[in-house]
């Protein structure tokens with residue numbers, strides 16, 4: 001059953017509480033059996049029913065336990081067709097990019113300070129030799 005492939009329009013037909021498919025990381029999950037137990041409430045799951053909820057799911061920072069539950073709800077994978085909405089950017093990716101940028105400018109700042117120190121030391125030595 002988990003080998004089944006769904007197109008985006010197949011998934012979008014399952015958007016009611018009793019029949020609720022959601023897409024996370026291009027996999028299709030049937031959340032209807034879990035919706036009443038969801039600690040985050042049924043409203044949020046209904047909101048993303050029949051859609052790609054990767055971003056919403058990752059934004060919450062769900063635990064490993066939540067991911068295990070998710071594995072049990074797997075019904076298949078998403079088959080993307082041309083014109084389908086693109087997978088949404090995962091917040092973790094953008095955070096990583098931001099951190100990388102920060103790290104780069106940090107290193108650049110270090111380099112500037114280091115070069116300055118070397119020059120100052122060189123000038124000091126030069127003056128001492130005179």
Ligand code: HEM
Pocket residue numbers: 022029031034038039040041044045048053056057060061062063064065066067069070073
């Ligand atoms: C079928 C998919 C999902 C499963 C299996 C799931 C499972 C869980 C579990 C087990 C928790 C408890 C905390 C944890 O272990 O991380 C949780 C909390 C939560 N979930 Fe989900 N979740 C799903 C989808 C979503 C989506 C799509 C959203 C948002 C649109 C969402 C929003 C939340 C929120 C806000 C909490 C925090 C509740 C609180 O601590 O008060 N969940 N979820």
